[in-house]
Amino acid sequence: MLIKTAVRGGGGAQTLLPLLLLLLLLIVPFNNAAAASNSSAKQQTLQTQSDSYFNPKLPPKSLSASKKFEGSSDLVDLRYHMGPVLSSPINIYLIWYGRWAASHQLLIKDFLLSISTSDRRAAPSPSVSQWWRTVSLYTDQTGANISSSVLVAGEYSDTRCSQGTHLTRLSMQQVIAAAVRSKPFPVDHKNGIYLILTSGDVTVQDFCRAVCGFHYFTFPSVVGYTLPYAWVGNSGKQCPEVCAYPFAVPGYMGGGGPGALAPPNADVGVDGMISVIGHELAELASNPLVNAWYAGEDPTAPTEIGDLCEGLYGTGGGGGYIGQVMRDREGRTYNVKGRRGRKFLVQWIWSPVLKACAGPNALD
Numbered sequence: 001m002l003i004k005t006a007v008r009g010g011g012g013a014q015t016l017l018p019l020l021l022l023l024l025l026l027i028v029p030f031n032n033a034a035a036a037s038n039s040s041a042k043q044q045t046l047q048t049q050s051d052s053y054f055n056p057k058l059p060p061k062s063l064s065a066s067k068k069f070e071g072s073s074d075l076v077d078l079r080y081h082m083g084p085v086l087s088s089p090i091n092i093y094l095i096w097y098g099r100w101a102a103s104h105q106l107l108i109k110d111f112l113l114s115i116s117t118s119d120r121r122a123a124p125s126p127s128v129s130q131w132w133r134t135v136s137l138y139t140d141q142t143g144a145n146i147s148s149s150v151l152v153a154g155e156y157s158d159t160r161c162s163q164g165t166h167l168t169r170l171s172m173q174q175v176i177a178a179a180v181r182s183k184p185f186p187v188d189h190k191n192g193i194y195l196i197l198t199s200g201d202v203t204v205q206d207f208c209r210a211v212c213g214f215h216y217f218t219f220p221s222v223v224g225y226t227l228p229y230a231w232v233g234n235s236g237k238q239c240p241e242v243c244a245y246p247f248a249v250p251g252y253m254g255g256g257g258p259g260a261l262a263p264p265n266a267d268v269g270v271d272g273m274i275s276v277i278g279h280e281l282a283e284l285a286s287n288p289l290v291n292a293w294y295a296g297e298d299p300t301a302p303t304e305i306g307d308l309c310e311g312l313y314g315t316g317g318g319g320g321y322i323g324q325v326m327r328d329r330e331g332r333t334y335n336v337k338g339r340r341g342r343k344f345l346v347q348w349i350w351s352p353v354l355k356a357c358a359g360p361n362a363l364d
């Protein structure tokens with residue numbers, strides 16, 4: 001079945017119930033509703049009343065095919081290699097490289113600020129902070145968990161592209177060096193991670209061809225310190241079908257099946273970046289110096305906790321299905337909620353407890 005529908009809230013009697021009971025109703029398991037509403041007419045009605053679950057089958061994303069494990073724990077030898085994880089509060093220093101619209105910056109910051117459970121404007125379930133709980137299940141050899149406190153501690157705009165409009169892995173470190181040399185941007189070698197976000201007209205070595213983002217650490221010879229960092233690029237103009245999947249899908253499989261899904265914030269490139277940012281942050285937190293949590297024997301090409309679940313966004317994913325995600329009344333696709341009413345679509349993360357991909361929108 002391609003489309004499952006579930007009632008989320010709705011119904012006049014609920015207005016009489018206390019708020020807590022309403023919240024309970026909202027998180028009632030969906031099996032009943034999905035089983036009870038399989039006529040398409042009924043689905044139409046339900047969709048106009050509230051957000052609905054659906055599990056679209058899409059053309060596969062070619063880039064991740066070789067790395068996709070689709071939740072089979074037999075194939076996964078994720079192991080801990082004794083290195084540190086990010087267990088103290090995580091301070092993110094954002095580097096905006098190239099020209100960025102303020103609205104896009106706000107959207108990305110809202111995602112980052114939704115991770116932390118200490119934010120009192122926390123979102124309802126399934127939320128971004130619940131999504132991060134899977135990441136927080138990872139520990140280091142002292143038993144310390146990855147922190148659930150994530151702050152945006154500073155920002156720097158390299159609007160004029162100080163290192164040019166094409167970046168390599170090495171010049172990426174020069175971007176960080178330039179940022180930490182600027183006054184408002186401290187070197188925070190205790191809690192800091194550096195997140196470089198390149199705008200749509202900046203090209204990056206291997207971008208679109210082999211990667212949509214990556215994480216690593218800086219060399220003391222370049223930046224002065226060993227600092228964990230990640231880069232994610234806006235693929236909107238360059239390769240949305242590769243890096244903003246499933247908001248753009250490869251064209252070669254035209255005909256049959258649904259096309260690209262509508263992004264939750266109406267921007268294919270930036271909405272696509274959000275899931276890649278989530279992927280890279282989860283891996284940066286669990287493998288910051290590339291000697292902690294990864295699968296495979298080769299630390300230069302580790303398979304990490306995000307790689308294991310690429311392309312999975314909900315229950316019943318795999319075999320071309322992305323999993324049960326939600327569609328709102330405007331037709332926009334999402335699976336987690338964030339602060340200030342935001343919605344995002346973020347891939348699932350490998351859980352060391354369940355030994356499977358996990359996310360807060362799971363239906364079972």
Ligand SMILES: *[C@@H]1O[C@H](CO)[C@@H](O)[C@H](O)[C@H]1NC(C)=O
Pocket residue numbers: 036037038039
């Ligand atoms: C659901 O589908 C099954 C088989 O396709 C059918 O027997 C049943 O009557 C349907 N139920 C509803 C509520 O439409």
Ligand SMILES: *[C@@H]1O[C@H](CO)[C@@H](O)[C@H](O)[C@H]1NC(C)=O
Pocket residue numbers: 136137138139145352353
């Ligand atoms: C810390 O990790 C352990 C092992 O995965 C887990 O059982 C525990 O719930 C985690 N604690 C927090 C606060 O996430």
